[in-house]
Amino acid sequence: MTTADGSHRAQGWTAAVRQRLGLGRLLPLGGPADGAWISERAAVGVLRRAVGGPGPVVLELRIAAADADAAPAPQVPPPPSALPAGPLRIEATVAATAHQPLPAAAAALRSALLTAAARRLGLTVDEVDVRVAELLDAEPERAEPPPVEVRPAEPEGAAGRAAAGVTGVAALTRVLGAPVHTGADHVRVELATDGSHRALDVALAVRAAVTDAVDGHPPVAVLVTAVTAEPEPRIPVPPAG
Structure with a gap:
């Protein structure tokens, strides 16, 4: 192997590691029987777009297990x-104006995040912590989030073709490896969902389609690595008062 070959291979490994780390935590969608997960990056993008209207400006969103020790064992x-299936906690760091009572503004944002997590993703969230890190003199100009970039992978094999044909699947992806990973006791499918569909609903439909398509009907896990921008209106954040 030449020095150039070694350099290119090292660069490829570095890019793969950076892409994997960029996903953030792998969060459970639904409950332990649902066999579905979503990257923190994808979930945060949906939540940011959903609550990006008037009100506190979200500076940072993190999603973690509310109580990992109490989570039941996954059935797939x-x-x-990946985090074990169980309730999650959203941590939001925000900037707010002094024109709104801060407790009321935080409560309104908390409610909007809970609604968006359930309605658009299917996350089970028990806690939302809102921390005001900055006070603004006036409402800032709000920039639209950048479009979601998805590098589609070619659907191959019975599992890949079945998954790609499910309504709400934007594309198969290959962040952790091949878009379809066949293990000794299960199949895992990696994909991006169309933001106009609830991520958990798409994942469950993919599980059913792939289970039917693969010989032996093995258990199927689904990992959502991206959610494309949804055309739906934002979740309204009630005015603080």
């Missing part, structure tokens, strides 16, 4: 390093 093998 999870993706590598």
Whole structure:
């Protein structure tokens, strides 16, 4: 192997690691029987777009397990390093103006995040912590989030073709490896969903389609790595008062 070959291979590994780390935590969608996960990056993007209207400006969103020790064992093998199925906690760091009572503004944002997490994704969220890190003199100009970039992977094999044909699947993806991973006891499918469909509903439909398409009907896990921008109106944040 030449030095150039070694350099290119090292660069490829580095890019793959950076892409994997960029996903953030792998969060459970639904409950332990649902066999579905979503990347923190994808979930945060949906939540940011959903609550991007008037009110506190979200500076940072993090999503973690509310109580990992109490989470039941998943009924389908999870993706590598995924959080166990169980309730989640959203941590929001925001900037707000002094024109609104801060407790009321935080409560309104908390409600909107809970609604968006359930309605658009299917996340089970028990807690939303809102921390005001900055006070603004006036409402800032709000920039639209950048469009979601998805690098589609070619659907191959019975599992890939079945998954790609499900309504709400934008594309198969290959962030953790091949878009379809066949293990000794299960199949895992990696994909992006269309934001006009609830991510959990799409994942459950993919599980059913792939289970029917693969010989032996093995358990199927689904990992959502991206959600394309949805055309729906934002979740209204009630005015603080």
